[in-house]
Amino acid sequence: MKHNKKIFGLAGAGMITLMLSTQALAHGDVTPQAVDTAGLESLGEEWLDQNPYGEDHEKYALAVEIGESAYNQNCARCHGLEGVSGGIAPDLRFLEPGIDGDEWYQYRVVNGAVRDGRVYMPKMAEHLSQEALWAIRAWLETKYVEQ
Numbered sequence: 001m002k003h004n005k006k007i008f009g010l011a012g013a014g015m016i017t018l019m020l021s022t023q024a025l026a027h028g029d030v031t032p033q034a035v036d037t038a039g040l041e042s043l044g045e046e047w048l049d050q051n052p053y054g055e056d057h058e059k060y061a062l063a064v065e066i067g068e069s070a071y072n073q074n075c076a077r078c079h080g081l082e083g084v085s086g087g088i089a090p091d092l093r094f095l096e097p098g099i100d101g102d103e104w105y106q107y108r109v110v111n112g113a114v115r116d117g118r119v120y121m122p123k124m125a126e127h128l129s130q131e132a133l134w135a136i137r138a139w140l141e142t143k144y145v146e147q
């Protein structure tokens with residue numbers, strides 16, 4: 001990922017994400033981008049109910065940084081760059097902060113969203129680690145917008 005950034009710059013990486021988006025939506029496929037979570041403690045296999053990388057976590061800043069990049073690589077093509085939805089999928093800046101939002105977030109990334117056999121959102125937890133997904137949640141909370 002760092003590699004990508006170096007070669008294309010952020011804008012380039014964004015464009016590639018956008019180019020992939022039509023295909024991803026048509027098939028419900030994902031082209032997961034590996035997320036380097038080095039530096040964050042490992043959380044094990046069992047899913048936590050609450051984001052362990054809260055503001056008081058010693059690695060909070062690192063989690064937010066990893067989360068931003070991981071979001072832009074893996075979620076932005078549906079949920080919008082920087083968390084600003086273009087209307088294809090819900091705007092994740094509106095997710096409630098704290099444990100209530102955490103629970104819903106966890107439910108969706110683990111289960112995805114399938115209706116009438118159509119995959120609206122893939123099970124992202126099959127592609128990304130728990131560490132990466134909670135890091136994304138930590139970053140998303142920095143973008144929280146009250147509705």
Ligand code: HEC
Nearest residue numbers: 024025074075078089090104105108113120121122124136
């Ligand atoms: C292929 C498109 C796609 C990708 C990729 C995707 N999502 Fe989604 N996501 C959706 C759609 C569509 C919904 C709405 C599902 C529904 O209507 O029930 C959704 C719903 C959600 C919700 C619930 C939002 C709410 O307001 O109820 C969360 C949380 C979420 N996604 C997180 C993520 C995260 C984090 C990633 C990246 C790791 C991600 N999604 C990747 C399409 C996607």
